[in-house]
Amino acid sequence: MNTIAAGRDKVPGDVIDHLGALDTRLRWLSAWTIHNANHIRESRDGLKVGGHQASCASITAIMAVLYFHALRPQDKVAVKPHAGPVLHAIHYLLGNQSLDQLQSFRGLGGAQSYPSRTKDKIPVDFSTGSVGLGVAITAFASLVQDYLIAHGQLAPEKAGRMVALMGDAELDEGNIYECLIEGYKHDVRNCWWIVDYNRQSLDATTADRMFNRFDDIFRTCGWRVLTLKHGKLQRAAFKRKGGSTLSRWIDDCPNADFAALTYQGGAAWRKRLLDDLAADAAAVALVESFDDEALAALMTNLGGHCIETLAEAFATADDDVPTMFIAYTIKGFGLPFAGHKDNHAGLMNPGQAHSLRDSLGIAEGDEWAPYGGLGDNAATALAAFVAQSPLANPPAPADAAPVPVPARIPTPEGREQSTQAAFGRILLDLAKSGQPLADRLVTTSPDVTVSTNLGAFVNQRGLFRRQELPDVFHAARIPSAQKWAGHGAGQHIELGIAENNLFLMLTALGLSAPIFGTRLIPIGTVYDPFIARGLDALNYGCYQNARFLLVATPSGLTLGPEGGAHQSINSPLIGMGQPGLTYFEPAYVDELAIIMRWAFEHLQADDGGSVYLRLTTRVLEQLSREDDSWQADALKGAYWLKKPAQGAEAAIVYTGTIAPEVLAAWEVLLEDLPGLGLLAVTSPDLLHRDWSAARAARWSGRGSPTSHIEHLLGELAAHAGLVTVIDGAPSTLSWLGGVRGMRVSPLGIDRFGQTGDLIDLYREYRLGTDAIVEAAAELFLGGVSQ
Numbered sequence: 173m174n175t176i177a178a179g180r181d182k183v184p185g186d187v188i189d190h191l192g193a194l195d196t197r198l199r200w201l202s203a204w205t206i207h208n209a210n211h212i213r214e215s216r217d218g219l220k221v222g223g224h225q226a227s228c229a230s231i232t233a234i235m236a237v238l239y240f241h242a243l244r245p246q247d248k249v250a251v252k253p254h255a256g257p258v259l260h261a262i263h264y265l266l267g268n269q270s271l272d273q274l275q276s277f278r279g280l281g282g283a284q285s286y287p288s289r290t291k292d293k294i295p296v297d298f299s300t301g302s303v304g305l306g307v308a309i310t311a312f313a314s315l316v317q318d319y320l321i322a323h324g325q326l327a328p329e330k331a332g333r334m335v336a337l338m339g340d341a342e343l344d345e346g347n348i349y350e351c352l353i354e355g356y357k358h359d360v361r362n363c364w365w366i367v368d369y370n371r372q373s374l375d376a377t378t379a380d381r382m383f384n385r386f387d388d389i390f391r392t393c394g395w396r397v398l399t400l401k402h403g404k405l406q407r408a409a410f411k412r413k414g415g416s417t418l419s420r421w422i423d424d425c426p427n428a429d430f431a432a433l434t435y436q437g438g439a440a441w442r443k444r445l446l447d448d449l450a451a452d453a454a455a456v457a458l459v460e461s462f463d464d465e466a467l468a469a470l471m472t473n474l475g476g477h478c479i480e481t482l483a484e485a486f487a488t489a490d491d492d493v494p495t496m497f498i499a500y501t502i503k504g505f506g507l508p509f510a511g512h513k514d515n516h517a518g519l520m521n522p523g524q525a526h527s528l529r530d531s532l533g534i535a536e537g538d539e540w541a542p543y544g545g546l547g548d549n550a551a552t553a554l555a556a557f558v559a560q561s562p563l564a565n566p567p568a569p570a571d572a573a574p575v576p577v578p579a580r581i582p583t584p585e586g587r588e589q590s591t592q593a594a595f596g597r598i599l600l601d602l603a604k605s606g607q608p609l610a611d612r613l614v615t616t617s618p619d620v621t622v623s624t625n626l627g628a629f630v631n632q633r634g635l636f637r638r639q640e641l642p643d644v645f646h647a648a649r650i651p652s653a654q655k656w657a658g659h660g661a662g663q664h665i666e667l668g669i670a671e672n673n674l675f676l677m678l679t680a681l682g683l684s685a686p687i688f689g690t691r692l693i694p695i696g697t698v699y700d701p702f703i704a705r706g707l708d709a710l711n712y713g714c715y716q717n718a719r720f721l722l723v724a725t726p727s728g729l730t731l732g733p734e735g736g737a738h739q740s741i742n743s744p745l746i747g748m749g750q751p752g753l754t755y756f757e758p759a760y761v762d763e764l765a766i767i768m769r770w771a772f773e774h775l776q777a778d779d780g781g782s783v784y785l786r787l788t789t790r791v792l793e794q795l796s797r798e799d800d801s802w803q804a805d806a807l808k809g810a811y812w813l814k815k816p817a818q819g820a821e822a823a824i825v826y827t828g829t830i831a832p833e834v835l836a837a838w839e840v841l842l843e844d845l846p847g848l849g850l851l852a853v854t855s856p857d858l859l860h861r862d863w864s865a866a867r868a869a870r871w872s873g874r875g876s877p878t879s880h881i882e883h884l885l886g887e888l889a890a891h892a893g894l895v896t897v898i899d900g901a902p903s904t905l906s907w908l909g910g911v912r913g914m915r916v917s918p919l920g921i922d923r924f925g926q927t928g929d930l931i932d933l934y935r936e937y938r939l940g941t942d943a944i945v946e947a948a949a950e951l952f953l954g955g956v957s958q
């Protein structure tokens with residue numbers, strides 16, 4: 173174990189004292205913020221408000237030293253979710269957070285429970301909440317930083333450190349290890365992960381068996397590991413007679429015993445130590461030299477609570493080597509439930525909170541005073557220390573200039589094409605075009621670069637690697653379609669098969685504008701069914717307003733030969749249900765071209781978001797259009813491919829690659845259903861959102877807008893019927909019946925897939941032309957046609 177004893181630079185005593193005072197301030201203010209929300213603010217619904225006083229108290233020393241001493245303005249931090257109140261307290265002291273926000277912690281519009289980039293009013297570099305993701309995002313952000321430096325878009329001296337403040341239970345999340353492996357491959361640097369190693373999770377004390385395992389795992393992956401196990405008091409005691417015995421006892425003490433003794437306090441420590449160390453007279457004498465209070469202070473003087481130890485450790489890691497700090501701490505340190513295994517969501521009762529207040533010398537009514545309880549001189553000195561800390565005068569937030577989007581993205585030529593192939597073609601054409609947009613594209617894929625058709629773009633623009641990576645096959649003149657040399661100017665970041673990493677990579681790339689001041693246009697490709705594998709990371713990216721284009725292909729039954737395990741069914745619903753992500757599923761490649769152009773703008777718009785394209789390898793004969801009049805409607809989510817006769821009583825509505833079957837059915841049905849409409853839905857998601865927004869506007873008296881879908885369906889008779897068709901969950905489109913109260917017969921897939929060709933599978937899943945005709949007959953003609 174690499175236990176920090178002393179760092180390179182001694183930190184001046186007055187700095188240590190100030191940081192110690194700030195540790196206490198942060199512990200108090202975070203505890204009081206949570207106390208206020210739970211015990212003082214009026215409860216209108218009787219629900220427990222919550223908050224995590226123990227998780228905060230565990231990390232206040234670490235955050236005091238980091239924020240008021242070690243961080244540089246260019247560094248970015250992801251704070252463990254349950255330490256949100258500590259971050260608010262820090263910004264309260266820095267003058268960036270209002271009292272009103274603290275008092276409305278966890279209320280509408282107040283300080284958020286977990287740090288949020290978009291909702292909090294203080295600077296939050298990375299949102300957190302779902303444990304593990306906020307940790308890994310820092311490694312991907314480091315990679316993005318290296319990308320920008322290599323592309324001349326960030327000066328090397330402006331490189332910051334990407335820091336994760338994490339709970340120890342986050343080390344159980346698998347995405348940490350996926351990230352660790354990917355980070356090693358890419359030689360990640362400028363990254364600190366600081367573990368608040370309190371050895372408690374939500375339910376329990378953590379397993380002793382993991383002791384020293386994390387060190388091994390991280391070192392294997394190229395990280396420096398600094399373990400901050402003992403504080404200064406302990407280290408001093410270990411140097412005294414009997415000290416080595418005491419040190420060994422602490423090292424051997426099971427996590428649960430240590431936690432329980434911490435909770436029980438000085439007398440319990442004494443009894444246990446005297447029992448266990450009875451054979452060593454010097455150790456007994458050492459223990460007896462402390463009174464109960466001093467003994468408790470000694471035994472809980474772990475590295476993560478010792479200002480000096482922390483400051484020195486941070487100073488030690490002054491290079492760009494990725495570094496993990498294992499800072500031993502006590503959950504609930506300094507609070508009445510310190511060490512209790514059930515303390516995760518524990519709240520001090522009013523009596524306990526008042527005792528803590530009194531013990532800090534804070535007068536009743538002075539609880540929110542930033543430096544309450546300190547004498548005038550001490551308060552002034554501490555305020556001055558805070559005012560000169562590196563973060564007190566942060567640089568202006570980055571304001572990344574938009575990347576111009578070409579007025580037109582040409583439709584790839586060809587009578588027969590798939591949307592997937594056209595996507596690859598469009599990117600290749602862009603790569604060759606020399607447009608400014610092309611230089612800002614960054615593509616990435618979890619080992620499906622070739623099979624999602626990014627290969628040609630990569631041939632053109634290269635793999636991104638900080639160190640040159642020769643294309644051995646190319647050099648040896650071995651024929652291959654993929655000519656991928658890696659270099660600093662490359663624009664494709666190749667990932668191993670880990671979809672969590674794809675979405676975190678996209679998130680980090682998609683935050684490049686607000687975080688690093690340069691806008692990138694990230695495009696990630698994945699097989700559609702495997703979106704589900706990284707769903708929480710996708711949600712995480714959208715939650716913090718990262719901007720990226722997700723291209724998922726192939727999808728649906730068109731993956732038939734691959735079998736049921738590869739057929740995506742509910743991904744359209746994911747696209748519709750995910751805030752911050754707009755889902756499109758074009759059938760034809762001219763639709764794709766205008767949608768991609770729209771996406772490049774939407775990705776950059778203030779009120780924009782990310783975009784998800786569900787594509788396929790199915791080759792369709794393309795339509796010859798009479799004009800461009802369909803385009804505006806297609807970008808709103810739907811257009812009439814065959815306009816219904818005014819007041820027609822029926823329409824077929826479809827999304828995506830099932831278009832030829834739908835067109836064939838339309839031809840068949842036209843005879844019996846004159847004026848039958850055919851509605852091409854390019855984005856069920858946009859249609860639904862727009863419909864919801866229009867209704868919300870009407871309810872709340874903000875005018876009487878008509879949504880696009882209301883407008884389109886308004887061309888049909890009020891009692892008309894709809895047959896909806898999609899190679900995916902039928903509920904993607906079945907809601908259309910509710911727009912104007914029309915009967916609807918939704919076709920789609922709601923059973924697991926299986927191998928087969930499309931002819932068989934369309935029949936099996938009731939999706940082909942016959943099925944559409946039958947559904948229409950049932951709905952419109954009162955029976956099933958033969």
Ligand SMILES: Cc1ncc(C[n+]2csc(CCOP(=O)(O)OP(=O)(O)O)c2C)c(N)n1
Nearest residue numbers: 227254301302303339340341342372373374
């Ligand atoms: C993905 C996810 N699963 C579950 C939770 C619920 N949860 C919140 S905190 C926590 C345990 C945290 O323990 P640790 O990381 O050690 O933090 P600390 O002890 O510092 O509070 C759990 C399970 C969550 N926030 N995210």
Ligand SMILES: [Mg+2]
Nearest residue numbers: 340341372373
């Ligand atoms: Mg913990």
